[in-house]
Amino acid sequence: MTGAEMVVQALKDNGVKHLFGYPGGAVLPIYDELFQQDDVQHILVRHEQGAGHAAEGYARSTGKPGVMLVTSGPGATNAVTPLQDALMDSIPLVCITGQVPTSLIGSDAFQECDTIGITRPCTKHNWLVKDVNDLSRILHEAFHVATTGRPGPVVVDIPKDVQFARGTYTPPQTAPRTSYQPKIQGDLDKIKEAVALMASAKRPVLYSGGGVVNSGPEASQLLRELVDLTGFPITSTLMGLGAYPKSGKNWLGMLGMHGSYEANMAMHDCDVMVCIGARFDDRITGRLNAFSPNSKKIHIDIDPSSINKNVRADVPILGDVGRVLEDMVRLWRATAKADKKTLYPWWEQIAKWRARDSFAYKHNSDVIMPQYAVQRLYELTRHLDTYITTEVGQHQMWAAQHYGFEKPNRWMTSGGLGTMGYGLPAALGVQIAHPESLVIDIAGDASVQMCIQEMSCAVQYDAPIKVFILNNQYMGMVRQWQQLLHGNRLSHSYTEAMPDFVKLAEAYGGHGIRCDKPDELDDAIKEMISVKKPVIFDCRVATLANCFPMIPSGKAHNEMLLPDEATDEAVANAIDARGRELV
Amino acid sequence: MNAQLQPTGSAYFIAKETEKPENHTLSVLVDNEPGVLARVIGLFSGRGYNIESLTVSETEHEKHLSRITIVTRGTPHVLEQIKHQLERIVPVHRVVDLTVMAQELGTGGALERELALVKVSGTGDARVEALRLADAFRAKVIDANTEHFIFELTGKVSKIEQFIAIMKPLGLVEVCRTGVAAMNRGPQGM
Numbered sequence: 039m040t041g042a043e044m045v046v047q048a049l050k051d052n053g054v055k056h057l058f059g060y061p062g063g064a065v066l067p068i069y070d071e072l073f074q075q076d077d078v079q080h081i082l083v084r085h086e087q088g089a090g091h092a093a094e095g096y097a098r099s100t101g102k103p104g105v106m107l108v109t110s111g112p113g114a115t116n117a118v119t120p121l122q123d124a125l126m127d128s129i130p131l132v133c134i135t136g137q138v139p140t141s142l143i144g145s146d147a148f149q150e151c152d153t154i155g156i157t158r159p160c161t162k163h164n165w166l167v168k169d170v171n172d173l174s175r176i177l178h179e180a181f182h183v184a185t186t187g188r189p190g191p192v193v194v195d196i197p198k199d200v201q202f203a204r205g206t207y208t209p210p211q212t213a214p215r216t217s218y219q220p221k222i223q224g225d226l227d228k229i230k231e232a233v234a235l236m237a238s239a240k241r242p243v244l245y246s247g248g249g250v251v252n253s254g255p256e257a258s259q260l261l262r263e264l265v266d267l268t269g270f271p272i273t274s275t276l277m278g279l280g281a282y283p284k285s286g287k288n289w290l291g292m293l294g295m296h297g298s299y300e301a302n303m304a305m306h307d308c309d310v311m312v313c314i315g316a317r318f319d320d321r322i323t324g325r326l327n328a329f330s331p332n333s334k335k336i337h338i339d340i341d342p343s344s345i346n347k348n349v350r351a352d353v354p355i356l357g358d359v360g361r362v363l364e365d366m367v368r369l370w371r372a373t374a375k376a377d378k379k380t381l382y383p384w385w386e387q388i389a390k391w392r393a394r395d396s397f398a399y400k401h402n403s404d405v406i407m408p409q410y411a412v413q414r415l416y417e418l419t420r421h422l423d424t425y426i427t428t429e430v431g432q433h434q435m436w437a438a439q440h441y442g443f444e445k446p447n448r449w450m451t452s453g454g455l456g457t458m459g460y461g462l463p464a465a466l467g468v469q470i471a472h473p474e475s476l477v478i479d480i481a482g483d484a485s486v487q488m489c490i491q492e493m494s495c496a497v498q499y500d501a502p503i504k505v506f507i508l509n510n511q512y513m514g515m516v517r518q519w520q521q522l523l524h525g526n527r528l529s530h531s532y533t534e535a536m537p538d539f540v541k542l543a544e545a546y547g548g549h550g551i552r553c554d555k556p557d558e559l560d561d562a563i564k565e566m567i568s569v570k571k572p573v574i575f576d577c578r579v580a581t582l583a584n585c586f587p588m589i590p591s592g593k594a595h596n597e598m599l600l601p602d603e604a605t606d607e608a609v610a611n612a613i614d615a616r617g618r619e620l621v
Numbered sequence: 622m623n624a625q626l627q628p629t630g631s632a633y634f635i636a637k638e639t640e641k642p643e644n645h646t647l648s649v650l651v652d653n654e655p656g657v658l659a660r661v662i663g664l665f666s667g668r669g670y671n672i673e674s675l676t677v678s679e680t681e682h683e684k685h686l687s688r689i690t691i692v693t694r695g696t697p698h699v700l701e702q703i704k705h706q707l708e709r710i711v712p713v714h715r716v717v718d719l720t721v722m723a724q725e726l727g728t729g730g731a732l733e734r735e736l737a738l739v740k741v742s743g744t745g746d747a748r749v750e751a752l753r754l755a756d757a758f759r760a761k762v763i764d765a766n767t768e769h770f771i772f773e774l775t776g777k778v779s780k781i782e783q784f785i786a787i788m789k790p791l792g793l794v795e796v797c798r799t800g801v802a803a804m805n806r807g808p809q810g811m
Contacts, residue, residue: 154656217652
């Protein structure tokens with residue numbers, strides 16, 4: 039079997055149905071093999087970054103690894119952004135890159151780059167295959183490493199002569215390497231300690247993250263069970279939305295920089311915090327030395343380096359969230375007989391915070407408020423089989439605040455890296471995996487232009503994605519920070535020349551819709567849903583709306599800036615000189 | 622790279638570091654495959670950790686295992702992070718903080734040795750003095766003619782530092798050092 043044949047065979051043996059890629063000189067033998075088979079469908083993107091984000095969206099919405107195939111040199115360097123994105127958000131992504139022939143490596147050959155060197159810090163692991171007889175083992179190992187433990191991106195770099203060379207193919211084996219043994223099962227004594235601590239809590243809070251989604255649907259189910267059993271309030275990071283349903287009665291809303299007042303106040307004032315598959319990111323904690331000062335912290339994570347990295351855990355539990363939750367639920371049932379009544383005063387306090395209605399905004403009957411647009415989108419799509427992706431910025435936060443998620447794997451967003459341009463190709467990937475579902479990219483006018491070329495790909499594959507642009511003509515989040523930090527000097531955050539998104543959609547062969555009146559919005563959204571081809575929806579929203587509530591830089595959870603307090607003056611003075619350096 | 626300027630990476634809400642930095646010696650057992658050293662070094666530079674000394678060599682040929690010895694400096698919190706970050710690297714089998722292990726064993730510190738080659742050139746009194754001092758340090762002469770010596774010296778880092786300092790006025794030409802090799806006392810392995 040040739041190396042190129044092995045690649046396709048390994049894809050089949052690892053259950054791959056779709057891969058996203060772009061051909062080029064150094065991967066032509068693999069493309070030749072793809073041409074001669076029907077089991078694996080190749081999706082031709084327009085830019086390698088699009089392939090990566092599409093594979094991420096595919097992975098995030100299915101729980102299976104996303105696969106991308108790119109050529110050497112520029113193909114590989116264009117893949118770097120999605121690789122780092124997948125690393126930060128723990129997305130299983132297998133990236134196969136072509137490389138110049140082994141004899142030319144190091145000679146500055148045409149389209150040569152040190153792919154392994156460049157991608158080493160932005161992958162979980164990577165391999166350069168120098169011998170065709172290592173190829174199948176490495177490919178299987180790559181899938182194993184990407185999908186087990188804390189998931190992440192991997193790169194397999196295959197020189198062109200290895201793709202032509204003949205060798206022996208070996209099928210996948212379990213646990214292929216001895217040095218890589220992620221710990222899955224949590225330590226039972228620690229879990230007992232955690233359950234006892236939780237049972238004694240007067241002001242507990244559960245804080246869940248993307249790890250719950252990554253662990254699989256069972257983990258989300260167990261999380262819901264745990265909430266029901268304990269009666270604890272629960273909040274989630276941006277990445278964890280959907281693991282616990284928005285309609286659940288114990289739901290506090292998202293926490294963090296643009297999280298809800300009640301979630302952040304509960305985090306600050308709690309006496310026991312249970313962190314489940316989250317990593318105390320700086321957008322979550324606010325000022326670290328003022329973070330939840332009086333609580334005992336239980337931290338469940340599969341990655342030992344996440345524990346005690348930013349915040350000290352009193353009870354660290356190393357293991358897969360799903361397995362640990364299983365033990366936790368079982369132990370709680372067996373041992374903990376906590377009376378839910380002891381939590382009443384805590385819930386009363388939470389009700390007071392909730393009454394501040396921190397996601398409120400002033401409605402306007404002439405101009406569409408961006409929050410209103412997301413709310414209407416939610417109301418008109420919630421009964422449908424809907425998946426949401428986003429780009430990065432204000433619209434992303436409004437989507438997180440105002441769109442309600444009932445199930446895991448329905449929300450695809452670039453959390454850790456904050457990659458503008460993620461949402462459109464991610465929506466494409468989701469749509470390829472779920473051709474019958476409604477897939478919406480809630481976008482900003484600036485972000486969407488970073489990978490807008492994938493509209494062409496969506497048209498080619500009849501992937502009827504809906505790109506819902508909250509168009510305010512600004513890089514809204516950049517402008518918001520300039521207002522907060524830089525005396526309202528709006529340096530290069532306004533886009534003076536904006537494409538006509540309706541014509542653009544039509545030029546690509548899609549459908550374009552524009553709406554700028556609140557009373558026409560519902561009909562326009564319904565039109566968008568009913569059109570069976572890719573749609574760009576140019577939703578003209580209030581240009582100067584800002585995203586609140588907010589924990590200003592350098593402040594603690596209980597020092598949030600609430601929408602009703604966010605006057606121009608308060609915004610200008612929200613961050614002191616020291617906070618300015620931090621951002 | 623200064624560990625006291627705590628991870629400016631997670632940087633946005635920087636708290637002042639109150640812990641004191643310490644030197645620790647780590648033993649890292651890895652698969653001897655291409656790029657494994659680059660992974661380890663890249664981790665240190667990428668996350669702003671210090672490398673005071675680094676040695677690496679294949680120690681078990683049949684299993685293709687290499688042992689990397691790293692002397693690093695950081696606060697206890699950073700040192701714990703370094704250990705966990707190293708453990709995340711796929712070809713890494715084990716990471717042992719020899720300094721912590723020695724404290725647990727009650728042996729004071731890990732056994733640490735370094736080898737140095739020291740070239741000294743000179744004539745007359747300086748030459749005689751260099752040879753006399755080398756003898757006192759139990760350094761071996763491994764090359765010589767009438768104008769120079771090359772000494773081979775093994776010992777603790779402090780001993781080698783001292784020897785080099787003494788040789789400076791006596792015609793020191795160049796020094797080559799291996800970095801620290803280390804293991805713990807007692808019958809058990811890492």
